[in-house]
Amino acid sequence: MSKQRDQWSSSLGFILAAAGSAVGLGNLWKFPYITWENHGGGFVLVYLVCIAVIGMPIMMAEILIGRRAQASPVPALEKMSKGLPGGKWWSVVGWMGVIAGLVILSFYAVVAGWSISSFINCINWSLNGFDGGQDFGGFVGNGPLQVGLAFVFSTVTAFIVMGGISGGIEKATKVLMPVLLGILVLLVLNSFTLDGASQALAFLFTPSAINSHGLLEALGHSFFTLSLGMGAMITYGSYMGRHDSIVKSSIAIVLLDTLIAIMACIIMFSILFTFPQVRDSMGKSTAGMLFVTLPQMFYTGMPAGKIFAPIFYVLVGFAALSSTISLLEVVVSLLVDKLEWTRIKSTSVAASTIFVFSTFCALSNGAVDFFSGLKPFGQATEGFLFKLNETFFANKAGFMNLFDHMASNWFLPVGGMLITLFVGWILPSRISAEELDLLDENGNPNKFFQVLLFSLRFLAPLAIGYIIMMVILGRDF
Ligand code: PFF
Ligand code: NA
Numbered sequence: 001m002s003k004q005r006d007q008w009s010s011s012l013g014f015i016l017a018a019a020g021s022a023v024g025l026g027n028l029w030k031f032p033y034i035t036w037e038n039h040g041g042g043f044v045l046v047y048l049v050c051i052a053v054i055g056m057p058i059m060m061a062e063i064l065i066g067r068r069a070q071a072s073p074v075p076a077l078e079k080m081s082k083g084l085p086g087g088k089w090w091s092v093v094g095w096m097g098v099i100a101g102l103v104i105l106s107f108y109a110v111v112a113g114w115s116i117s118s119f120i121n122c123i124n125w126s127l128n129g130f131d132g133g134q135d136f137g138g139f140v141g142n143g144p145l146q147v148g149l150a151f152v153f154s155t156v157t158a159f160i161v162m163g164g165i166s167g168g169i170e171k172a173t174k175v176l177m178p179v180l181l182g183i184l185v186l187l188v189l190n191s192f193t194l195d196g197a198s199q200a201l202a203f204l205f206t207p208s209a210i211n212s213h214g215l216l217e218a219l220g221h222s223f224f225t226l227s228l229g230m231g232a233m234i235t236y237g238s239y240m241g242r243h244d245s246i247v248k249s250s251i252a253i254v255l256l257d258t259l260i261a262i263m264a265c266i267i268m269f270s271i272l273f274t275f276p277q278v279r280d281s282m283g284k285s286t287a288g289m290l291f292v293t294l295p296q297m298f299y300t301g302m303p304a305g306k307i308f309a310p311i312f313y314v315l316v317g318f319a320a321l322s323s324t325i326s327l328l329e330v331v332v333s334l335l336v337d338k339l340e341w342t343r344i345k346s347t348s349v350a351a352s353t354i355f356v357f358s359t360f361c362a363l364s365n366g367a368v369d370f371f372s373g374l375k376p377f378g379q380a381t382e383g384f385l386f387k388l389n390e391t392f393f394a395n396k397a398g399f400m401n402l403f404d405h406m407a408s409n410w411f412l413p414v415g416g417m418l419i420t421l422f423v424g425w426i427l428p429s430r431i432s433a434e435e436l437d438l439l440d441e442n443g444n445p446n447k448f449f450q451v452l453l454f455s456l457r458f459l460a461p462l463a464i465g466y467i468i469m470m471v472i473l474g475r476d477f
Helices: 013-020 024-037 041-069 073-080 089-126 137-141 143-162 166-190 195-203 212-225 230-237 244-272 276-282 285-301 305-339 343-362 369-372 382-392 399-425 429-435 447-472
Strands: none
Touching: 013 166, 013 230, 013 244, 013 305, 013 429, 024 041, 024 089, 024 212, 024 244, 024 285, 024 305, 041 073, 041 195, 041 212, 041 230, 041 244, 041 399, 041 447, 073 089, 073 230, 073 244, 073 305, 073 447, 089 143, 089 230, 089 305, 089 343, 089 399, 137 212, 137 285, 143 305, 143 343, 166 244, 166 305, 195 305, 212 369, 212 447, 230 305, 244 276, 244 285, 276 285, 285 305, 305 343, 343 399, 382 399, 399 447, 429 447
16 A cells, blocks of 8 residues: 655755744744844844754754655654564654644744734835834734634645645745745844844843743744654655755754744844834833834834835744644644645644644733733742643743643653654664765765764763753753
8 A cells, every 4th residue: 555655846845845844933033033032142042052062963863764664753753663673662752743733833823813904904004104104012902803813824825734744835935935035034134233232142142140940941842843753744754755865954954944943033122122122112022023023123223124124024924924834734644644644634634733822822812801811820929730731831921822832841852752763773874874875985974973872871861951950940041
C-alpha cells in the first residue's frame, strides 16, 4: 500500500515552505515583546544559544525523520522505531505534537486576525491621516470583533490546507517571503535614522540579568519560532525530495528566521526609544507592539510610510498564514494517514475543533471576565496552588496567555527533548548520517556528524533538562 506522496517541486520550494512555517508571528509579534518584557540582552543571548545548540540540531533531526519515513509524525515514529528500544511508544511524540498544534493554532489565529484589522486601520490612516493610533485594550476587548477576525483567518487557512501542499503553499511563499524580507530591510534602515536606534541596539545586545522563567521562555521560544517540537518539520520533511540537503536547508531556515526576529526587534525598539510617549502609553500591553507601536513609525517617523504601512500588514498576514497552514497540516496529515479520512473531511473536523478553542482565546483579552481571568490552579495569592500557577504558568492569567505559555514553554521543549533523545540514542546513527548525507568516503559518519550527534545526545537534552529543573525548583540567577 504505497501511495505516491505529494512533493515539493524543488529544493528551494521546500526551503521556502519550511521557512514560511518558521517565519511568522513568532518573529514579528512575539519575539519583540517577550524580549522587551525580559529586559533585552541577556534574554537574546540565551535565545541565540538555544537556537544554535538545540534548535538547529533538532531541526535536522525532525526533517530527517520525516523524509526517511515519508509519513506524518505518528506513523513516521512508529515506522522508524520498529524493533528499537521503546518501539511504538515513541509515537507519543507525534500525538503530543498534534495536541500542541491544536493549542498553538487556537491562539495564533487570534493574533493573525489582528493583522487584518491593522491592515484596515492603515488603509484608513493612509487615506485620511493618522489619528495617533489605536486603543489596543478596547480592540482586544471587543469580543465579537475578535472572534470574527479569528474566524476569517481560520477559514482561509482551512481552505488552503484542503487544496494540498505543493500547489498553494509553495507558490505563495515563493513570492511573499522575499517581499517581506525587502520591506523589513527598509524598515531597519529607516529605524537607523531615528534617535533611539543606538539605545535599541544597546538594549538588544548588552547582556542583562535573566531569571529561570526567562530562561524557559527563551528556550520555549526557540522551539516555537523554528516550528520545532511538535512534528511540523517532520511533516514538511516527509514532502522533501530524496536528493535535497537537509543540513543546508536547515541552516538556511534557521538563519533566515533568526535574522527576521532580530530585525523586528531593532525596528520595534528603535521606535520605543525614540518616542517615550509611545513607550509609556504602551504600559502593560506590550503584546500590542507590532500592531500599535509600529504604526507610529510608519506615520510619524518614515518617509513614504503611508505607502508601506498597509502593504506591511498584508505581509504580516501572509507570514502568519504560511505558519497556520503548517500547524493545521500537522493535525490534518495525522487524520489522513491514521484514520484514512479524506483531506476535506480531516480539514473540516480539525479546523472546527480548533475554532472552538480560538473562540475562548479571542474572548480572553478583556471581552469575557471568566476567560480573561482564568488561572489553571485558581486565584490564590499564596500557598501550594499559587506555587503551581507560578511554576508552570509564570502566574499568567487568561485563556490565550495560558495556551501560549503551555504550548511554547512545556509541550514544545518536552516534544523536542523526546525527538533529540530518539535520534541521538535510539535511531542507529548510520541511518541519520546517511539521511543527512554526512558520510565520508569510506561510508562512515564524518566529523560534522559527530558534532551534531554530540549535540543531539548531550547538549540539547541536558540543556532542556537543566532549564526545566531550574523552573521547577524555582531558582533564580
Ligand atoms: N514558527 C512559527 C512562528 O514563529 O510564528 C509558529 C509555529 C508554526 C510554531 C508552526 C509551531 C509550528 F508547528
Ligand atoms: Na519563527
